[in-house]
Amino acid sequence: MPTNPVANIITLNQILKLMSDFSLAHPQLNDFGFGQTSDIGTSKQMDFAYMWATFENDSLFVISPNKSIIPELSFTLLFVDKINNQENVNNTNGENSNNGQEILSDMFLVAQDFVTEVVATWSQYGVSIIGDISAFPLQDETDDSCNGWGIRMTLRLKYVTCDIPI
Numbered sequence: 156m157p158t159n160p161v162a163n164i165i166t167l168n169q170i171l172k173l174m175s176d177f178s179l180a181h182p183q184l185n186d187f188g189f190g191q192t193s194d195i196g197t198s199k200q201m202d203f204a205y206m207w208a209t210f211e212n213d214s215l216f217v218i219s220p221n222k223s224i225i226p227e228l229s230f231t232l233l234f235v236d237k238i239n240n241q242e243n244v245n246n247t248n249g250e251n252s253n254n255g256q257e258i259l260s261d262m263f264l265v266a267q268d269f270v271t272e273v274v275a276t277w278s279q280y281g282v283s284i285i286g287d288i289s290a291f292p293l294q295d296e297t298d299d300s301c302n303g304w305g306i307r308m309t310l311r312l313k314y315v316t317c318d319i320p321i
Contacts, residue, residue: 229310292304
């Protein structure tokens with residue numbers, strides 16, 4: 156992270172490092188990744204539960220009336236865990252027939268923890284959340300068999316005008 160958060164620009168790599176640090180520190184997460192969702196588990200198997208960051212929506216350069224340019228990065232973040240497909244011990248149908256309901260409950264709270272982390276501590280780096288955050292359930296029927304939550308959020312970054320002549 157920047158040594159002097161007041162004077163430095165924060166980069167995408169630094170944002171991803173903050174996300175990775177969160178996932179390593181959170182007691183319910185075991186892994187972090189960034190890229191297209193089709194990349195999940197392609198170079199190595201992800202350790203469940205994990206957090207994945209990707210871009211789905213456009214990011215922006217917001218030009219203010221005084222001609223300053225403020226970058227905004229729009230992320231989709233996934234918080235998922237592996238479904239334990241075993242005998243239906245609860246004798247029920249749906250998500251409560253395995254650990255799917257527990258995963259949805261737990262990963263929603265992990266996503267909320269992440270939002271709290273951004274709001275509470277990332278402001279020291281000039282990062283803020285723009286608008287509300289949408290959350291959507293992830294109920295996977297692929298061979299990975301995982302459930303969880305995805306959130307869409309836009310981060311506004313501090314930007315100091317570039318001093319390099321072009």
